[in-house]
Amino acid sequence: MAPRVIVVGAGPTGLALAAELAEAGIECHVLEKRSRRAELSRAFTMEPRTMELLDLRGRAHGLLEHGRPCPNPPVGDGTYLDYGLLDTPFPFSLIIPQHRTEGVLQEAAERAGAVIRPGVEVVALRQDDTGVEVDVRGPDGTTTSERADYLVGCDGVNSTVRAAVGVDFDGWNYDDSVIMGDCRLRNPPSPPAYARITRRGMVAVFPFRDDTYRVIVFDHEKMKLPADLPLSLEDLRESCTAILGVDVEPHDPVWLSRFRSSQRHAKRYRVGRVLLAGDAAHTHIPSGGQGLQTGIQDAINLGWKLRAEIEGWAPPGLLDSYEAERYPIAAETLRKTDLSFRFETSNGVGARLVRWVVTKLVRVKALQRLNLAHLAGLTLSYPRGDGGAWAGRRVPDRPVVGGRLHECFRDGRFVLIGASAGEWSDRVREAQLVEPIARRCPAVVLVRPDGYVAWAGPEAGPELADALRRWCGEPARRYASRDV
Helix, strand or coil, X not given: CCCCEEEECCCHHHXXXXXXXXXXXXXXXXXXXXXXXXXXXXXXXXXHHHHHHHHCCCCHHHHHHHCEEECCCXXXXXXXXXXXXXXXXXXXXXXXXXXXXXXXXHHHHHHHCCEEEECCEEEEEEECCCCEXXXXXXXXXXXXXXXXXXXXXXXXXXXXXXXXXXXXXXXXXXXXXXXXXXXXXXCXXXXXXXXXXXXXXXXXXXXXXXXXXXXXXXECCCCCCCCCCCCCHHHHHHHHHHHHCXXXXXXXXXEEEEEEEEEXXXXXXXXXXXXXXXXXXXECCCHHXXXXXXXXXXXXXXXXXXXXXXXXXXXXXXXXXXXXXXXHHHHHHHHHHHHHHHHHHCCCHHHHHHHHHHHXXXXXXXXXXXXXXXXXXXXXXXXXXXXXXXXCCEXXXXXXXXXXCHHHHCCXXXXXXXXXXXXXXXXXEEXXXXXXXXXXXXXXXXXXXXXXXXXXXXXXXXXXXXXXXXXXXXXXXXXXXHHC
């Protein structure tokens, strides 16, 4: 059967989007140029908000099986963060190799009915008012044409899709190169998640579940070396020993890399029926794994909106709201990751003083809670529009009659708290809270399929009906009669 949506790229963003669409019953094909998944990656953490979003669809458990929770990641100089300060079911940073994340998301997508096609490369595309046609080269070298209602480019920094629709990818490359690798350690630090900062640079070590370690090194004596200069195990060992003051004895590397980061942002996320997500839309330095978080969150935001368009009930402007909501998030993430990279790599007297002050201030719980909430993604919000003061906010997990609030989103519908969905019951599920979402939160709350408030008010009435129509389209009875 021909797909309704073609996703280009089987990285975390593309696979998360495919799972969203397929579970909603949307025919979806994922075209991946690689013939098999690489076992090396820069992304290795899943932050609490990303875990929450995947939990909305029941996908967090698979990641937990392959990941290692890190509730106290290191800052350096004996300072550690405490994710237990956060209001979330996932009070930790999950350490998990990207290829494991991709495996979990691919299994979810295929189980729901998505078709993953490795060794297939997009070489050209064309679109009109009714769909997108792509020329694809298969594993045997044969080129054929395929058509879908929509196409989403999740094909990374060097996106073929982005280039084909002529979207600029503005930004810059950093001058400094960074050392990174996954390997075993004969003399691992204690605790296993550890970081140290000296005048020579910084080393951060994070343990995976299989007892290999991610080792990240900012070595000021080697940062100007060419990024394409091969990194040897001895190079890694020498830098670690010089900065840590002890030989951790790395061995049996899975992969080693010296790379130069860049920060870039696409001018647009949508051109007609072609959309961009993940690294195809924005690329970040790897600090805090924010690129991975932002990409998966793109997919969750876009998935239900594409579903609404394809099923025919989307209100005007819903699909355009993907770019309107996600573009500012990526722009702010770019700003913060740039500051983080400069903070981590600068070696002047002023920079060292700032790092010392930060490591002292972060020990103040109130300040740490605020900064952690930003890092974890719990403070991200969308424009309020006409939804009231609570609109656009993340909805934390709370007990409801019959289970947990986040479990109510498993089928991808809206959730209405404290009122009846009436004629919108095909798209809106009802829930009754056992305890309030937060102090002074209104009694009636309409929550989007991605776990953000669409509208909140003191009671059901005309304003709720307007909000349901604004977000969920016409009621089922009128929607059905319109199609007759």
